[in-house]
Amino acid sequence: xxxxxxxxxxxxxxxxxxxxPDMTLNIGPQHPSTHGVLRLIxxxxxxxxxxxxxVIGYMHRGYEKLSEVRTYPQITALINRIDWVxxxxxEIPFIVAAEKLMEIEVPERAQYIRLILTEMARISxxxxxxxxxxxxxxxxxPLFFALRERERVLDLLxxxxxxxxxxxxxxxxxxxxxxxxxxxxxxxxxxxPAGFFTQTKDAxxxxxxxxxxxxxxxxxxxxxxARTKGIGLLPPEVAAAYGVSGPNIRAxxxxxDIRKVESYLPYDQFDWEVPVGENGDCWDRWWVRLTxxxxxxxxxxxAVDGIPSGPLQAKVPKVIxxxxxxxxxxxxxxxxxxxxxxVSDGGSGPYRLKIRTASFSNISxxxxxxxxxxxxxxxxxxxxxxxxxxDVDR
Amino acid sequence: xxxxxxxxxxxxxxxxxxxxxxxxxxxxTAEIHFDTVKVVVDPSNWVSAFQTARDRLDLVFFSWLSAIxxxxxxxxxxxxxxxxxxxxxxxxxxxxxxxxxxxxxxxxISKEKAEIDSLVEVYVGANWHERETAEMFGIxxxxxxxxxxxxxxxxFIGNPLRKSFPLLSREVKPWPGTVDVEAMPExxxxxxxxx
Numbered sequence: 001x002x003x004x005x006x007x008x009x010x011x012x013x014x015x016x017x018x019x020x021p022d023m024t025l026n027i028g029p030q031h032p033s034t035h036g037v038l039r040l041i042x043x044x045x046x047x048x049x050x051x052x053x054x055v056i057g058y059m060h061r062g063y064e065k066l067s068e069v070r071t072y073p074q075i076t077a078l079i080n081r082i083d084w085v086x087x088x089x090x091e092i093p094f095i096v097a098a099e100k101l102m103e104i105e106v107p108e109r110a111q112y113i114r115l116i117l118t119e120m121a122r123i124s125x126x127x128x129x130x131x132x133x134x135x136x137x138x139x140x141x142p143l144f145f146a147l148r149e150r151e152r153v154l155d156l157l158x159x160x161x162x163x164x165x166x167x168x169x170x171x172x173x174x175x176x177x178x179x180x181x182x183x184x185x186x187x188x189x190x191x192x193p194a195g196f197f198t199q200t201k202d203a204x205x206x207x208x209x210x211x212x213x214x215x216x217x218x219x220x221x222x223x224x225x226a227r228t229k230g231i232g233l234l235p236p237e238v239a240a241a242y243g244v245s246g247p248n249i250r251a252x253x254x255x256x257d258i259r260k261v262e263s264y265l266p267y268d269q270f271d272w273e274v275p276v277g278e279n280g281d282c283w284d285r286w287w288v289r290l291t292x293x294x295x296x297x298x299x300x301x302x303a304v305d306g307i308p309s310g311p312l313q314a315k316v317p318k319v320i321x322x323x324x325x326x327x328x329x330x331x332x333x334x335x336x337x338x339x340x341x342x343v344s345d346g347g348s349g350p351y352r353l354k355i356r357t358a359s360f361s362n363i364s365x366x367x368x369x370x371x372x373x374x375x376x377x378x379x380x381x382x383x384x385x386x387x388x389x390x391d392v393d394r
Numbered sequence: 395x396x397x398x399x400x401x402x403x404x405x406x407x408x409x410x411x412x413x414x415x416x417x418x419x420x421x422x423t424a425e426i427h428f429d430t431v432k433v434v435v436d437p438s439n440w441v442s443a444f445q446t447a448r449d450r451l452d453l454v455f456f457s458w459l460s461a462i463x464x465x466x467x468x469x470x471x472x473x474x475x476x477x478x479x480x481x482x483x484x485x486x487x488x489x490x491x492x493x494x495x496x497x498x499x500x501x502x503i504s505k506e507k508a509e510i511d512s513l514v515e516v517y518v519g520a521n522w523h524e525r526e527t528a529e530m531f532g533i534x535x536x537x538x539x540x541x542x543x544x545x546x547x548x549x550f551i552g553n554p555l556r557k558s559f560p561l562l563s564r565e566v567k568p569w570p571g572t573v574d575v576e577a578m579p580e581x582x583x584x585x586x587x588x589x
Contacts, residue, residue, distance in 0.1 A: 057545035064530075065554055068471035069561055100428045240491060242519035243456040254491050261494025324475075327428035328487060328498055330457070341485065341498075343462060347472045354485070356458040364522040393545060 025049070027378065029058055037389055038363070042370070042378070049378060052370040054363060059393035067353040072098055072172060072320045075353070080166040082357060083391035085128050086121040086334045088157065091170040094353075096264045097329040097342040098172050101322045108266070109310040110174035113192065115265045116200070116303050117157060117169070119296040123207060124153050125334035126289045126296075129386045133286060134218050136383040137227045142217050149210040152203045159193045172320055174313030191312065197304050204297040211294050218286070228282035232369055232381035235280060242368070243361035246336025248385055251288045252280030258332035265331075270302045282384035289386070321348050335359050335391055359391035416497050420446045432498045437510055440501050444488065444516045452490045453497060456517035459486035459524060461531045465557035470564060480505055482533060486513065486520070503533070512538040530555035 028039040037058035042049040063082065067075050079094055080087040092114060099106060131146035154164045161167035161176070169176050218224050234244070236252040249256065257274040259267040275291035277284025322344040330339030336358030343352040362385050370378055407413075413424035413431045420443035422435035435443045447453040462483040466474065481502045489496035503510055512535040513520035524535040525544045532553035535541060543550065552559055 057543075060545035062554060065470070065559075065561060069564060236491075237454065240454045241456060241517050243458070243517075244519075245455075249491070256491040256494075258494070325428055326430070326432075328430045328496075330496075337457060339457070339487075341458075341460070341487075345472070345474050347475075349472060351471070351474065352462045354458065354460040356487075360522065361456075361458075361519060364519060368518075 022050075025375070029055070038387075038392070040366070040370075040378070044375065047374050048372050049370055049375055050372060052367050052378075054366045056363075056389070056392050059389045061394065063394045064353055064355055067350055069349065071348045072322060072350070075349075076170055077166070077168045079355070080163075080168055081390060082355065082394055083125075083333065083335055083338070083359065083388050084165055085388055086125040087163075087166045088121040088161070088169065089118050089125075089331070089333045090338065091168070092118055092264060093329045093331040093338055094340045094342070095170045095172060096331070097327055097340050098320075098322050098344075100327050100329065101325045101342065101344055102172065102316075102320075104173050104314050104316060106174055106314055107311045108308045110312050110314075111266050112303050112307045113160075113175050113312070114170065115267070116300050116307075117160065117167070118265065119300050119303075120153050120157050122296045122334045123293050123300075124150050124157070126293045127153070127207075127210075129286075129289050130214055130218075130293070133383045133386075134221075134224060136379050137224060139218065139221060139224060142214055145210050145213050145217065149203075149207050152206060156196070156200055156203055159196065159199075171313065171316075173316035174311070197307075200304050201301060204301050207297045208294060211290060211297075214290065225283070227377075227380050228286060228384070230279070230281050230283075231377050232282045232373070232384060233280055234365070234369060238368065239280070239365070242365045244336070244365050245361065246332065246334070246358050247288045247292060248285055248336065248362055250275065251277035251284035253277060258330055258337060262330065264329060267299070269306065270299050272299050272302075282380050285384040285386070319348065321346060322350070330356070333358055335386060335388065336362055355394050357391045357394060359387035359389070360394075363387050363392055412495060413497075416447070416451060419450060420499075422499070430498055431496065432500055434500045434502075437501045437503055440484075440499075441511045441513060441516060443499055444486070444513055447488055447497065447499070448516055451497075452492070453488040453495070455489045455491050456513075456519040456523075457487040457489055457496065459484070459513065459520055459527060461485065461527050461533060461555075463531060463555065463557045468557040469559060470557070470561035482508055482531060484510055484527070484533065486523075488517070508532060509534040509536055511536050514538055529553070532556065 023044045025042045025044045027042065029037040039055040041053040041055065043051045063078050066078060075094065076091050079090045082090045127146045127150040131143040134142045157167060158164045161169040234252050236254045239249045239252050253276050255274050255276045260274060272295045275288050277288050324344055324346040326343040328339055328341045330337050338358055339356040341354035342350055345351045369381055373381065407426050409426055409431055413426055417424035417433050420433060420435060421439055422433045422443060425432045425434065464478045464481050464483060466477055466480065481504060483500055483502055485498055485500050487496055487498045512524055524538050525541055527533055528535060528541045529543050529546060530553055
C-alpha cells in the first residue's frame with residue numbers, strides 16, 4: 001500500500017474516533033405516542049438516548065385558578081376535562097370532598113350508580129390503552145377489537161349521563177336525575193334508563209370476551225413480547241419516591257389500590273382482586289391493565305346484582321355553600337391516584353382547590369426511566385405508562 | 395382554622411392516635427380535618443420531618459406538594475370572611491403503600507421571604523411539584539436543581555395562583571352569574587326559590 005494513503009487512512013480513523021458530538025433529538029410536541037402534546041428533548045449517543053427532558057405545559061388551562069372564581073356545581077364541568085378519557089372518574093373525589101365538608105350522607109343507590117359508572121370509565125380508559133399501545137408497537141388489529149367494546153361501554157355511559165366523555169353527572173348529595181327530568185317544577189325524579197341493567201350485564205360479558213381475544217392476539221405475539229419484556233424496568237422504591245401510582249406501580253409488584261383502603265365508594269361490598277406484576281416492565285404494565293378490565297367488569301356485574309333501591313339524591317340546600325374547612329380526598333382513577341385538596345371558607349366556591357393528578361407524577365419519571373434507553377424503546381416505555389396530557393397539565 | 399365537628403364529639407377520631415404518633419415522631423402538632431391527618435411543622439424542620447416520615451414511618455409514597463396563599467386582599471374570587479395572618483402555607487402529602495395511611499404536612503412561611511428548603515433530596519418526586527409551586531406562587535425552594543418555568547412562557551411575569559393575581563378574562567368581562575338565568579315558566583323564580 002502507498003505509504004501516504006496508509007497515513008491518510010489512519011488520520012481518517014483517528015478523526016472519526018474523536019469527532020462524535022452528541023446529537024439532540026426533539027420528539028413531539030405532536031407525536032402520536034404522546035397522547036396529547038408532550039415534547040421530549042433527548043441527547044442521542046449512537047442508538048441510545050440520554051438526559052431526556054420532558055417539556056410540558058402545552059395543555060395548561062389553569063383549572064386551579066379558575067376553580068377559585070366558580071361555584072361548586074360549575075367546577076364539575078371543568079374537572080371532567082382533566083383526564084378526558086375517563087372524565088366521569090375525575091368528578092368523584094371532588095364531589096366526595098365537598099360532601100365531606102357539608103357532612104352529607106349520600107344515598108346508597110346513588111353511590112352504587114357512581115361506582116358502576118366509575119368502573120365503566122376505567123374500562124373505557126384501559127380499552128383505549130389496549131387499542132393504542134400495540135398500535136404504537138406496530139400491531140394494528142387489537143385496536144378494532146378494543147374500540148368496538150369501548151363504544152358499547154360508552155353508549156351505556158351516555159344513556160345514563162347524556163355525555164360520552166364529559167358526563168358532568170354528579171351533584172353534591174347524589175347523582176343527576178336521568179335524562180328528561182331537568183325541570184325544577186317536576187317533583188318526580190326519573191331513575192336509570194329502562195333496560196340499563198340487562199344491557200350492562202350483556203356488555204360486561206362482551207368486555208370479558210374481548211379480554212380473552214386481546215390476550216390471544218397480543219400475548220402470543222412474539223414481536224410484542226420482544227418489544228415489552230424486560231423493557232423499561234421500574235423498581236417499586238423508585239416509583240414510590242416519584243409518586244408513580246395506579247397500574248404503573250402495581251406492575252412493579254406493589255399490591256396497593258386506593259379502592260381497597262379508602263371508603264369514597266362502597267368497593268368493600270364486592271369480591272375483587274388487585275392484580276400485581278412481577279418485574280415492573282412494559283409487559284407487566286400491559287398485563288395489569290388487562291387484568292384490571294376483567295376485575296372492573298366483575299365489580300360492575302356484582303354491583304348490578306346488588307344495587308339497592310332508594311333515592312338518587314340526599315337533601316341539599318338549593319344554593320350550595322360549603323362550610324369552612326379543608327380536606328384531601330383521593331381516589332383510584334384509571335391512571336392512578338387522583339385527589340383534591342379542598343379549602344373552603346364557607347362560600348359558594350372554594351378558596352383553594354389543589355388538583356393532584358396521576359399522569360403528572362407518572363411522567364415525572366420519564367428522565368429516570370428513559371436514561372440510556374434505545375430510541376425505539378422510548379415509544380414502548382412512554383406508551384406503557386398510559387398518560388394523558390390533560391391529566392398532566394390541568 | 396376549623397377542626398372537624400367529629401373532633402368535638404366525646405369519642406376521639408379513629409385517626410387521632412395515628413396523627414399524634416406522627417406528630418410526636420416529627421416534632422409537630424397534629425390536626426384532623428375531615429379524615430385528613432395534617433401535621434404542622436416548623437419551616438426549619440421541614441426537610442427533617444419528611445426524612446423521619448420516609449425512614450421511620452414508612453411513608454414512602456410522595457403524593458403532592460403545593461401551597462395556599464392566605465391573603466386578605468384577593469383579586470379574583472371571594473375574599474375570606476375573617477381576617478387572617480398574611481402568609482403562604484406550604485403543604486405536601488405523603489403516604490404508605492400498605493395500610494393506606496397518609497399524612498399532609500404543613501408549614502407557614504412569610505410572604506416577604508417566601509423561601510423553604512427543597513424536598514428533592516428526600517423524595518425525588520418533589521422536583522416537578524416544587525417547580526410548579528415556584529412558578530404559580532413565587533416560592534423559592536432552596537437546593538432545588540432547576541426551578542425553570544413549567545407551564546407558562548419564559549417571559550411571563552407574575553405568579554398566577556397568588557390571590558393578588560387578577561384573572562384577566564374576569565377583569566375584561568364580569569361573570570354573568572344569575573343575570574342570564576331566566577326563571578322557569580310558571581315555576582319559582584331564581585331570586586326567590588321559596589316563592
